[in-house]
Amino acid sequence: MTATSPSIVSGPVSTGGRALGPDLARGLMLLFIALANTHGFLHWPGVATIRNMPVVSSTADRIVAIFELCLVDGRSYTMFAALFGYGMVQIRRRQENAGATWPATRKLLRRRGWWLLGLGFLHAVLLYYGDILAAYALLALLLVASLRWSTRRLLIHAGGWIVAGALLYGLVSSPASPESAASIMPWSVEHNPLKAMGFRVMGIVVSAPILAITAAGAFLLGVCAARLRILEEPEKWLPLLRRVVWIGIPVSALGGLPLALYVAGVLPDPAFANVVPAAVLHSITGFAGGPAYAALIALWAMRLHGNQPGRAGTAQRPGRIVTALQATGQRSLTCYLSQSVVWAIVFPPYLLDLGHTMTLWQSALLAIGTWIATVLLADWMRRAGIRGPFEVLLRKLTYRKPA
Numbered sequence: 001m002t003a004t005s006p007s008i009v010s011g012p013v014s015t016g017g018r019a020l021g022p023d024l025a026r027g028l029m030l031l032f033i034a035l036a037n038t039h040g041f042l043h044w045p046g047v048a049t050i051r052n053m054p055v056v057s058s059t060a061d062r063i064v065a066i067f068e069l070c071l072v073d074g075r076s077y078t079m080f081a082a083l084f085g086y087g088m089v090q091i092r093r094r095q096e097n098a099g100a101t102w103p104a105t106r107k108l109l110r111r112r113g114w115w116l117l118g119l120g121f122l123h124a125v126l127l128y129y130g131d132i133l134a135a136y137a138l139l140a141l142l143l144v145a146s147l148r149w150s151t152r153r154l155l156i157h158a159g160g161w162i163v164a165g166a167l168l169y170g171l172v173s174s175p176a177s178p179e180s181a182a183s184i185m186p187w188s189v190e191h192n193p194l195k196a197m198g199f200r201v202m203g204i205v206v207s208a209p210i211l212a213i214t215a216a217g218a219f220l221l222g223v224c225a226a227r228l229r230i231l232e233e234p235e236k237w238l239p240l241l242r243r244v245v246w247i248g249i250p251v252s253a254l255g256g257l258p259l260a261l262y263v264a265g266v267l268p269d270p271a272f273a274n275v276v277p278a279a280v281l282h283s284i285t286g287f288a289g290g291p292a293y294a295a296l297i298a299l300w301a302m303r304l305h306g307n308q309p310g311r312a313g314t315a316q317r318p319g320r321i322v323t324a325l326q327a328t329g330q331r332s333l334t335c336y337l338s339q340s341v342v343w344a345i346v347f348p349p350y351l352l353d354l355g356h357t358m359t360l361w362q363s364a365l366l367a368i369g370t371w372i373a374t375v376l377l378a379d380w381m382r383r384a385g386i387r388g389p390f391e392v393l394l395r396k397l398t399y400r401k402p403a
Contacts, residue, residue, distance in 0.1 A: 021231040021301035022083055023329030024322070025294050030332060030374065032076030034339050034367035035068055040130055041347040041355040042363060043178070043188055050263050050275055051173040052185075054360065061360040062264040068364070069260035070253045074169070074283055077132060078290030081215035084136045085146075085222030086231065092147050106144055112398040113140030119394065124204035125197050128340035129187055133333075134204055135211035139219045142212075146223055154224045162217030166283035169214050173259070173279035175270050191349045214283065218290055225291075234298040241295040248292025255285020324379035331381060331388030335374040342370045 040052040047054045051073065056065050088109060095105040120133030146154060176184060187199040230237050258278035261267040267274075304322065328335055346366065347355040358366070381388070 019232045021298040023326045025297040026332040027325035027328035029076045031371040032072045034371045036073045038363040038367045046178050049176045053263050064361045064364045065264045066260040070256040074286035075289035078218040078286050079294050081218035082222030085219040086226040089226030109144050113137045115397040125200050127344045129200050129203050134208035138212040154220050158217045158220035162287050165214035166280050169283035170276045170280035174272050193350050231298050234302040244295040245292050248288040252285045252289025256282045324375050327382035328375045328378040331378045334388035334390045338374050
């Protein structure tokens with residue numbers, strides 16, 4: 001039997017063998033994903049939008065807008081893109097440890113990418129226009145060779161993609177008039193569900209490559225971090241993790257502030273010439289925020305494990321909240337898709353049609369409530385011994401054997 005035979009390809013890692021840090025990060029950041037996604041459905045009559053968020057005027061909406069644009073929007077997806085790249089390296093490492101050659105591993109990763117692309121396409125067409133799975137799939141298919149690049153080459157390419165992605169992000173974040181909603185996102189005003197699905201087909205064909213470009217830099221940073229095992233062995237990288245947290249979060253928050261002030265209506269005249277530079281700055285600094293959040297969660301996971309230098313034996317028993325968040329992270333794909341079911345009920349014109357009346361602060365409450373529901377669902381599945389159904393499906397399709 002040759003080393004490239006599919007029969008020697010290792011299956012997915014067991015739940016008990018997963019590192020705590022990445023799962024905690026995924027579980028927590030799904031809250032930020034929910035917050036970042038809900039405002040994209042709000043299109044108020046007569047109100048312009050910036051990055052699919054209405055320019056607000058009430059005090060409560062202003063507070064939420066500033067919080068989301070400084071700490072959430074454009075920050076959480078960079079962390080997920082980095083974790084996606086991190087996970088691909090882990091898959092490659094596990095395959096090589098099982099004796100698979102690089103051609104066999106590359107074939108496995110590309111097969112996973114193709115199935116993820118199909119799942120993302122269906123997700124966009126049936127549920128949520130802003131799907132990110134298809135974009136990650138494109139990265140897996142086009143950048144699989146980066147898993148063998150040198151660290152220096154990874155960092156150089158990551159820097160180039162960060163700049164390119166930020167410039168593109170700035171252009172797509174330009175102010176939009178209230179009248180342009182029908183042409184930019186026709187599914188948001190379509191009362192026929194079948195026609196809305198057709199419009200979303202066109203939408204995902206355009207948005208997936210754009211999102212892939214804006215996420216490529218974070219993906220490559222995740223590949224680099226996985227090569228160093230930063231999240232699996234955080235105790236070896238304690239000074240680096242602390243610097244990333246103390247520098248990354250303030251830089252991210254301050255970099256998002258100018259765009260936040262335009263959306264909050266604090267800065268007047270949200271014209272193209274003013275908003276686009278603010279959006280570019282918002283995007284570039286988001287690449288500091290995502291890794292900083294991951295580093296902060298890694299430090300927390302290290303504390304839970306009692307692995308801090310000089311503090312051996314101080315491991316804490318994970319409480320119910322940590323256990324539930326870990327279960328959510330282990331079922332992050334299922335929980336992400338479950339959020340979209342809520343959006344598909346609440347916002348389309350042919351169902352509840354609340355996108356034209358719900359305020360920004362109300363959409364934030366909806367996002368928080370939806371996330372809590374997915375955490376409770378994931379914890380129930382953990383206690384019942386049920387793995388995430390979409391995780392199981394993707395593994396079966398990828399490994400072609402029971403997950």
